[in-house]
Each structure stands twice: as C-alpha cells, then as structure tokens.
Amino acid sequence: MRQPGFVDPDERYQLLSENGDPLVKLAALIDFEAFRPKLSTALKRSDGSKGGRPHYNPVLMFKILVLQTFYTLSDTATEFQSRDRLSFMRFLGLGFEDAAPDRHPG
Template identity: 50%
Template sequence: MFDLHTRVSKIDENGDPLKRLNEVIDWEMFRPILEKIRKKNRKSNAGRKPFDVVLMSKILILQSLYNLSDDATEAQIVDRFSFMRFLNLA
C-alpha cells in the first residue's frame, strides 16, 4: 500500500495531467528562447550557478496551474510525486 511503485501507479491510474503534459510537449524546444531571455552578463563566476531555465519555466507553469505561492510551490514539489516527476527530479 505504501510502496513507491504502487503509489506512482495509482497516480497514473487516476489520470495525472502533468504526466500527459510531459508526453505531448517537448520542453527542450523552449530552451533557446528561455536562455536568450535570461541571458545576463555575470560580474564573476562566484556563487551558485542559476537553476536550469526549462526547470524554472515548468515550476512557473505549476504555480499558475495550481495557484501556488513561491513557498507553497516549493512545499508541494517536495511533497508530491506528480510534481517531482513533472520536473524530472529524483
């Protein structure tokens, strides 16, 4: 009942719309335009590297679809298998 595989299968049986989005949309086709939008000259290479542009755009889609704040989005990504799968996070 609490096996990860069983839980993910149950999500699929219920018709996960996020899985369907990943099946029909080639997210990588947006990468060039997203990188162009984000392009910004860095003063130095110090600090953490920015998050992937495709990942961040998918997070914004989740926020919009589920009407979530930044904090609520972060909490839901950690909590929900469907969000993690949509974002290709382990």
C-alpha cells in the same frame, strides 16, 4: 496483505498515472525542451566565473511557472509542493535526492 516496508517509487508513479495524473498528460502534449533555446537567450546569465550560487535549469524553472499557474500557487507553496508531491517531482524531473529550487538565495 502486503507487509509494510519501503515503498517502490515506480509503483507509486504507476498508480498516479493510472488515476489520471494531469501532469503526465501535460508533459506528453508539450515538449518543454523545445523552449530551452528561447529561455536561455532570454535569461542571459553570467558565466559563474565570479562564484555564486549555480543557476537552475531554465526548463525546470519554466515548468515551475507552469505549475504555479496551473495550481494557483505562491512561491512558498510551490517550493513545498515540489518537495512533497510525487506528481510535481515527476513532472519537474526531480528525484528524491534532488533539491527543489527554493525561493531564497543562499
């Protein structure tokens, strides 16, 4: 029996994959980066010269909308799940140290 200790994230991700994580399959089927030009054009954001909160990656936000639709989640539930679930973190490309987008500005 293994001693309890620090958990290797790669081992956890491997176990999720072996158990049929549907988000791995989805990410393999869809090239989300292909949507970046259209998303960037549609969002037309300010250049940030006047300050304010930095913008989130448009592909990340699109993937969050996919998760909300796929799992029928509210903004609040999506925020929580994006911080809590390894499968969501991997799908979104977030590490443990990365902040997940939140529903509140500031």
